Amino acid sequence: MTKAVNESLPTSAVTEKIKLGLKKRHRSEMMFKTTGLAAVLLGFMLVFVLLFDITSKALPAFHQHWVQLEVDYSASNLRYSEGDSLENLRYRSTLRKAIANQFPDVKSRRDKRQLNGLYSSNAEFAIKDFLIANPQALNTVQNVWVRVDDDVDIYLKETTSLGEPLIRIDEKEAQWIKSLVEAGQIDKRFNIQFFTSSDSREPELAGVRGALTGTMLTMLVTLVLSFPLGVAAALYLEEFAPKNKWTDMIEVNINNLAAVPSIIFGLLGLAVIINLFGLPRSAPLVGGIVLTLMTLPTIIIASRASIKAVPPSIREAATGLGASKIQTTFSHVLPMAMPGILTGTIIGMAQALGETAPLLMIGMVAFIVDVPASITDASTVMPVQIFLWADSPERGFLAKTSAAILVLLGFLFLMNASAAYLRRRFESK
Amino acid sequence: MVDIISAKSLGSNDIKIDGAVGEPFCDDAKMSMRNVDVFYGDNQAIHDVSFDLEKNQVTALIGPSGCGKSTFLRCLNRMNDLIPICNVKGSLQLDGEEIYGKQMDPVLLRARVGMVFQKPNPFPKSIYENVAYGPKIHGLATDKSELDEIVETSLRKAGLFNEVKDRLDQPGTGLSGGQQQRLCIARTIAVSPEVILMDEPASALDPIATAVIEELIHELKEKYTIAIVTHSMQQAARVSQKTAYFHLGKLVEMGDTKQIFTNPRHELTENYISGRFG
Numbered sequence: 001m002t003k004a005v006n007e008s009l010p011t012s013a014v015t016e017k018i019k020l021g022l023k024k025r026h027r028s029e030m031m032f033k034t035t036g037l038a039a040v041l042l043g044f045m046l047v048f049v050l051l052f053d054i055t056s057k058a059l060p061a062f063h064q065h066w067v068q069l070e071v072d073y074s075a076s077n078l079r080y081s082e083g084d085s086l087e088n089l090r091y092r093s094t095l096r097k098a099i100a101n102q103f104p105d106v107k108s109r110r111d112k113r114q115l116n117g118l119y120s121s122n123a124e125f126a127i128k129d130f131l132i133a134n135p136q137a138l139n140t141v142q143n144v145w146v147r148v149d150d151d152v153d154i155y156l157k158e159t160t161s162l163g164e165p166l167i168r169i170d171e172k173e174a175q176w177i178k179s180l181v182e183a184g185q186i187d188k189r190f191n192i193q194f195f196t197s198s199d200s201r202e203p204e205l206a207g208v209r210g211a212l213t214g215t216m217l218t219m220l221v222t223l224v225l226s227f228p229l230g231v232a233a234a235l236y237l238e239e240f241a242p243k244n245k246w247t248d249m250i251e252v253n254i255n256n257l258a259a260v261p262s263i264i265f266g267l268l269g270l271a272v273i274i275n276l277f278g279l280p281r282s283a284p285l286v287g288g289i290v291l292t293l294m295t296l297p298t299i300i301i302a303s304r305a306s307i308k309a310v311p312p313s314i315r316e317a318a319t320g321l322g323a324s325k326i327q328t329t330f331s332h333v334l335p336m337a338m339p340g341i342l343t344g345t346i347i348g349m350a351q352a353l354g355e356t357a358p359l360l361m362i363g364m365v366a367f368i369v370d371v372p373a374s375i376t377d378a379s380t381v382m383p384v385q386i387f388l389w390a391d392s393p394e395r396g397f398l399a400k401t402s403a404a405i406l407v408l409l410g411f412l413f414l415m416n417a418s419a420a421y422l423r424r425r426f427e428s429k
Numbered sequence: 430m431v432d433i434i435s436a437k438s439l440g441s442n443d444i445k446i447d448g449a450v451g452e453p454f455c456d457d458a459k460m461s462m463r464n465v466d467v468f469y470g471d472n473q474a475i476h477d478v479s480f481d482l483e484k485n486q487v488t489a490l491i492g493p494s495g496c497g498k499s500t501f502l503r504c505l506n507r508m509n510d511l512i513p514i515c516n517v518k519g520s521l522q523l524d525g526e527e528i529y530g531k532q533m534d535p536v537l538l539r540a541r542v543g544m545v546f547q548k549p550n551p552f553p554k555s556i557y558e559n560v561a562y563g564p565k566i567h568g569l570a571t572d573k574s575e576l577d578e579i580v581e582t583s584l585r586k587a588g589l590f591n592e593v594k595d596r597l598d599q600p601g602t603g604l605s606g607g608q609q610q611r612l613c614i615a616r617t618i619a620v621s622p623e624v625i626l627m628d629e630p631a632s633a634l635d636p637i638a639t640a641v642i643e644e645l646i647h648e649l650k651e652k653y654t655i656a657i658v659t660h661s662m663q664q665a666a667r668v669s670q671k672t673a674y675f676h677l678g679k680l681v682e683m684g685d686t687k688q689i690f691t692n693p694r695h696e697l698t699e700n701y702i703s704g705r706f707g
Contacts, residue, residue, distance in 0.1 A: 242513070243513065311550075313546065313548060313550035314550060314552065314553075315511070316508065316511070316544075316546060316550065317546065317550040317551075317552065317613070317616075318552070318562075319508065319511060319539065320506065320508060320539060320543065320544035320546070320617070321539065321540075321543070321562065321563040321566070321616065321617070321620060322536050322537070322538075322539040322540035322563065322566065322567060322620060323536075323562075323563075323566050324536050324566075327566050331562070331566075332552060336553060
């Protein structure tokens with residue numbers, strides 16, 4: 001019908017007809033392009049806002065204020081007599097004396113206690129460590145730098161940046177701090193402690209090393225378990241398994257498993273892996289196993305899609321040469337599917353990296369001060385550490401939380417970069 | 430063109446096919462097939478086909494689209510095993526050994542009966558790796574120099590060596606279509622098969638590349654027994670000594686190529702080669 005109509009029209013009339021519709025077609029194309037661009041820009045903006053916010057909040061955590069103390073390491077002060085170990089001397093009273101020397105005007109007991117609160121509770125150990133590191137300092141007077149209390153630290157950071165005194169610093173304390181600053185006894189230093197120490201109740205002492213090590217160990221367990229298992233399962237289902245209702249059922253179940261809330265896997269880990277098999281609580285090993293269960297469906301689904309996408313002509317070519325099924329699979333299908341498999345793996349690992357809920361169930365939420373040395377040591381992970389710090393009342397943890405988020409993002413970035421590198425290597429082959 | 434219109438649309442169903450005419454059998458057979466039926470599920474694709482592939486000869490399988498010639502070719506080295514619903518009945522023998530017998534290992538069979546496919550399908554690896562893969566998996570070379578030699582002779586036989594000798598480490602997928610197909614032929618020869626099956630090896634190539642491949646087939650028949658499926662009757666006439674004409678899954682006629690193209694015995698064959706249908 002249309003054909004007949006078109007034939008009856010002269011050519012120019014057909015052109016006219018097309019021209020009429022052209023405007024509309026171009027407009028819809030423009031609309032679609034603009035919408036797409038707007039979506040991309042909006043996404044970028046949100047990411048930028050997020051990063052900017054976190055970074056600006058995190059920056060203070062990377063610096064810390066130190067205060068100089070004139071410590072009198074005299075034997076009488078320390079109650080030291082020849083042959084004594086340097087471990088158990090009177091460091092606390094020595095510290096108190098040094099502080100009192102710094103502020104000779106402070107007399108009352110109450111004021112003194114308040115004054116002591118300006119120094120980190122770790123200062124006592126700092127002067128002890130100094131003496132153990134420099135035993136020749138015995139019976140001399142030394143200048144030792146110790147950390148300030150977290151409230152003082154924040155006060156110093158915020159008066160310099162925001163100009164408004166906040167938090168638990170009163171008039172008197174502000175005066176003392178001012179005199180210290182004017183005497184040049186306050187110094188701002190890079191907070192290396194943040195990367196070298198583990199969690200602490202004191203914000204000025206807390207660091208991410210324990211959680212970061214825990215995350216690395218947990219991710220390692222997850223990768224070592226889920227990658228081979230996932231790829232093997234995908235290869236079996238795609239290349240070897242007969243296509244029948246059993247494999248169909250397995251496929252449906254794997255897809256469903258990908259949608260199971262992660263906390264369920266945590267409960268499973270608690271009930272089966274810890275209570276039934278008796279593996280240690282809070283350990284990266286158990287965390288890794290639980291996250292493996294969570295990651296497996298993602299890896300299997302992505303791997304299957306990627307294996308399916310390998311052209312059948314490659315399988316035919318290898319089979320036609322007399323390659324056995326396993327040779328075809330491992331020398332041709334798997335290498336060609338590898339980039340897609342790696343993409344799936346990195347998505348699964350990234351999910352696992354950010355997972356908190358199932359790890360709470362298996363006890364990785366505990367307060368752990370030691371850096372885990374093996375996969376069976378008690379440990380926590382970065383997202384749980386962030387959760388713990390975000391939950392802490394001390395204001396000093398505010399910046400720490402943001403800084404920990406930055407560290408977690410950095411870890412994720414490194415993980416993705418290495419996957420991208422591996423993928424490029426497989427693609428170029 | 431022959432391959433556009435399928436035989437079913439030609440109203441040729443009323444012409445009876447009553448067993449193959451001509452000379453489907455010979456004394457010096459490399460492969461002999463008897464009463465072969467092939468089913469895809471409930472669909473019968475090949476009906477009672479019997480003929481021989483003569484040793485060191487090129488046998489062309491021709492026929493309209495959907496006549497089952499490719500299906501049949503793929504039975505000869507059990508490539509149809511890859512299709513779960515495909516079922517082959519009857520007797521297919523290679524040097525008197527039953528191809529679908531329990532004694533026959535499909536891996537060994539495919540090493541003895543190589544295949545070249547319609548679309549060039551080199552592995553996404555280097556040219557060298559492409560040719561060396563077969564000898565490697567079958568353990569045909571004991572050391573690197575022996576493998577190098579196999580690769581070189583295979584590429585030479587496929588007429589490709591001079592074109593690629595400086596870039597053996599480049600990916601095989603970077604070659605032109607004709608070169609890729611010759612690479613696939615070199616890959617097949619490298620395993621030293623006894624029979625080479627070719628499934629429309631030149632259909633994706635331009636006339637010049639086709640001529641090169643045809644020339645190659647001509648030389649290869651000195652050493653190998655070749656079966657080639659083709660849509661081009663001219664090609665069949667040029668390269669083959671024997672021709673088998675398939676129609677709707679049945680073998681209609683088989684005989685010397687010259688005789689088939691000059692003096693066909695069956696009405697359907699005559700219709701097909703004279704271009705009356707297709």
